[in-house]
Amino acid sequence: xxxxxxxxxxxxxxxxxxxxxxxxxxxxxxxxxxxxxxxxxxxxxxxxxxxxxxxxxxxxxxxxxxxxxxxxxxxxxxxxxxxxxxxxxxxxxxxxxxxxxxxxxxxxxxxxx
Amino acid sequence: xxxxxxxxxxxxxxxxxxxxxxxxxxxxxxxxxxxxxxxxxxxxxxxxxxxxxxxxxxxxxxxxxxxxxxxxxxxxxxxxxxxxxxxxxxxxxxxxxxxxxxxxxxxxxxxxxxx
Numbered sequence: 029x030x031x032x033x034x035x036x037x038x039x040x041x042x043x044x045x046x047x048x049x050x051x052x053x054x055x056x057x058x059x060x061x062x063x064x065x066x067x068x069x070x071x072x073x074x075x076x077x078x079x080x081x082x083x084x085x086x087x088x089x090x091x092x093x094x095x096x097x098x099x100x101x102x103x104x105x106x107x108x109x110x111x112x113x114x115x116x117x118x119x120x121x122x123x124x125x126x127x128x129x130x131x132x133x134x135x136x137x138x139x140x141x
Numbered sequence: 142x143x144x145x146x147x148x149x150x151x152x153x154x155x156x157x158x159x160x161x162x163x164x165x166x167x168x169x170x171x172x173x174x175x176x177x178x179x180x181x182x183x184x185x186x187x188x189x190x191x192x193x194x195x196x197x198x199x200x201x202x203x204x205x206x207x208x209x210x211x212x213x214x215x216x217x218x219x220x221x222x223x224x225x226x227x228x229x230x231x232x233x234x235x236x237x238x239x240x241x242x243x244x245x246x247x248x249x250x251x252x253x254x255x256x
Contacts (some may be wrong), residue, residue, distance in 0.1 A: 032184075061243065070246035071185065071229055084243055118184050120244075128234055128242050130172040132184035 030054055032121050032133030040139045041109050049104040049136045051119030059083075059122040060102040061130060062094060066115045077102055078124075109140045144168060145233050147247030154221055155255050163215045164231035164248045171233040173242065176205065176216045179228045179249075187215075188229075223253045228252070 033052040041047050052119045053060050059078045063071035073086035077096035088094075091109075106113060116137050120130040146165045154160045164174075175190035191198045191205045191214065198205045202219040219227055231247040 070248050071244070073243040073245075086243065096234075113145060120184075122242075127191065128175070129187060130242075130244060131187065132177075134184045135182075137182070 032119055032131055034117075034119050034133040034136050036136060037134065038139075039139050040141065042141055043109055043111060045109050045140075047109060047138060048136070049106070049117050049119075051102045051104070051121075051133060053100050053102070053119070053121030054123075054131055057121035057123050057131075058100055059124060059127075060096055060100070061120040062088075062102070062104050062116045063117050063120065063132075065118060065135075071113075071118060074104070088113045106138075111140050114138060114140045116128070142247045143248065145231060145247040147231050147250060149250060150248070151251040151253075153253045154256060156222060158221050158254070159256070160218050160221055160225075160252055161215055162229055162252070163213065164247050165211075165213045166233050167212065168233070168235070170235045171214065171245075173234045174205070174207065174214050175232050175233060175234075175244070176203070177230045177246075179230065185230060193246070216254075221252075223254045223256050226252055226254050 035050045061076045062074040065071040074088040076084045080096045091107050094104045116135045118135045120132045122130050176188045177185035178188045179185045189200045189203045193209050204217040207214045229250045232244040234242045
């Protein structure tokens with residue numbers, strides 16, 4: 029079965045640079061969630077989209093922005109990167125917002141040096 | 142403030158043992174309680190989930206026990222195997238008044254099953 033695809037899998041950036049993470053949800057899933065997982069931490073909700081509209085926002089810094097496109101893929105844009113942004117970033121998708129099950133991608137490991 | 146509290150932080154059992162991981166929550170509006178399994182460097186994988194209208198759910202070797210009055214739920218892994226060694230996260234969710242159901246995770250339990 030098709031799964032959530034994330035790219036790139038690994039990304040190394042320097043402080044103050046910009047990064048773009050991409051997420052391709054499971055086919056026919058129109059709801060996308062982004063989570064950030066620091067080393068040894070639990071995943072923290074960042075932002076979510078339903079039908080290309082932002083539907084909820086968590087502890088996402090103002091330096092980050094995201095959007096969902098017409099093909100339902102989503103991109104997380106991160107600017108002015110800081111050392112503390114180093115983490116695993118997961119995308120999860122769901123068939124619709126009324127379905128609780130979320131299926132996670134393999135994640136993008138961002139390292140800021 | 143951790144909305145979902147998970148214990149223990151780590152757990153070591155022998156092969157064939159039954160590890161038990163516990164979670165507690167405060168927000169009575171939560172109505173969906175999943176467990177995720179995560180291997181190093183991988184994304185969390187949905188293992189099993191329960192709604193508060195049932196007290197127990199079993200899928201294969203994994204069982205969730207749910208105590209609504211105590212606001213607690215737990216994961217039991219029967220006949221544990223070394224391949225079960227991973228980090229386990231409990232989570233909770235509800236309809237958040239918008240259009241999505243963000244997950245609130247516990248702090249995770251690192252399980253090691255020794256051969």
